Each structure stands twice: as structure tokens, then as C-alpha cells.
Amino acid sequence: MVDSENQKFCLQEVLESFKSCLSPEKEIYIEHYVSGWRGLVKLLNSLGSLFGFISKDAVSKTQILMNFLKSENGPHYATVQSMVKFELDNKLVDVDKKGIYPESGCRTLLRLHRALRWLQLFLERLRTSKEDDKTSVMCRDAYNESLAQHHTWLIRKSAGMAFYGLPVRPAFFEVMNVGTPEQVVDVLGKAVPLLYEVYQITEELYQKHNLLDLP
């Protein structure tokens, strides 16, 4: 059996998954959103053991969403929009404080959604960076601007330590696995706006339903 999480990361592949997650009506297919994240997990796994705790959380969150998709309620979890409607209509979300639904689809996806913003900000910095720029600084700045505000002190410290271990820019470009540095910049130029579009659609949907602070 092939363990897809041990396969090599490829930026192009992640781009394809996030591309296929948008329907013509701009709904977001959870199955492809999850495959995009599975691709990103390969990236995290290739960044060394300090990224292990980050990768583990992403794997467990994608697994929760896959389990919903495979359950008898699966059709309601086809898109983020249908999931939100289904879980809210059936009161399957802990809205103010943790209760009997600590792992609802809505709160689980919200965590990945916030992390997607981090990723998008980081990749944008990487795209416009110069040869001597430090990946650890780009990653940390993107994190402080986004995900950090949702994390405890301990996680912020651990994440900060993990960033120091990031490969330097040329090695990071190699990890992207799409060819020359120019080709990496080119693919990033397509990936970043796409990630932003998926992020924005989710953000507006969550805002509309007052779901941005789910516990």
C-alpha cells in the first residue's frame, strides 16, 4: 500500500487540488479541500521533525472531515456551504463554548481555514523574496500576522522554534518540486491568488453565519 503522506511534496499538485475545490458557483468541495491539505502535510513532513506536531494536527483535522464525508450524512458534507447549513440547521455545532460537539465539521474546518491564511501569506512572501531572505523570518511574520493570535503561548513558542529549522530559500525552492526557481515563482504566482480566493469565500461564509470564533 502506498502511504501518500510519505510521498514527495509537489506544489503543482496542491495547486491542482485547490483549483478543483471551487465549483462553478464558487462552492468549496470538502473532498478536494482535504486533498489540498493532504498535499500540504507532505510539505510539513519534509520540513523535519520539529514540524511533526504541526503536521499531526493537520492530519487529524483532515481525518475528522473525511470521516464526516464517509458517514451516512456524507452528502451534507459535500461542500463547505452544505456542511455549514446542515450542522447549523441540526444544531450540531458548539457555538459559544465547548459542549457536546467538540469536533464539529464547522469548527474543524475553521482551524484549517485560519492555517490556510498563514500558508497563503507565507507563500506570498516567498514568491516576492530575494535570494538572501530568510524563510524562517518570512514564515514567522506570516504566522504572527495570522494564526498566532488564535494559539496559546506554548504553541506559539513551539511553532517559533520549528520555524528556525526551516530550510534556507534555495533548499526550500527545491522542496517545492516544480523545477527552476523561476518556475517556482511562476507556480506560486498562480497558487497564492487561488488560496486567497478559497480563503475569502470561506471567510465570508463564516462571517455571515457568525462562525469565526467557534470554540
Ligand code: 1PW
Ligand atoms: C511552511 C509553512 C507551513 C504552513 C502550514 C500550516 C499548518 C498549520 C497547522 C498549525 C498547527 C499548529 C499546532 C496545532 C495547534 C492546534 O491547537 C490548533 N490548530 C490549528 C490548525 O491552528 C487549534 O486546534 P484545536 O486545538 O482548537 O483543535
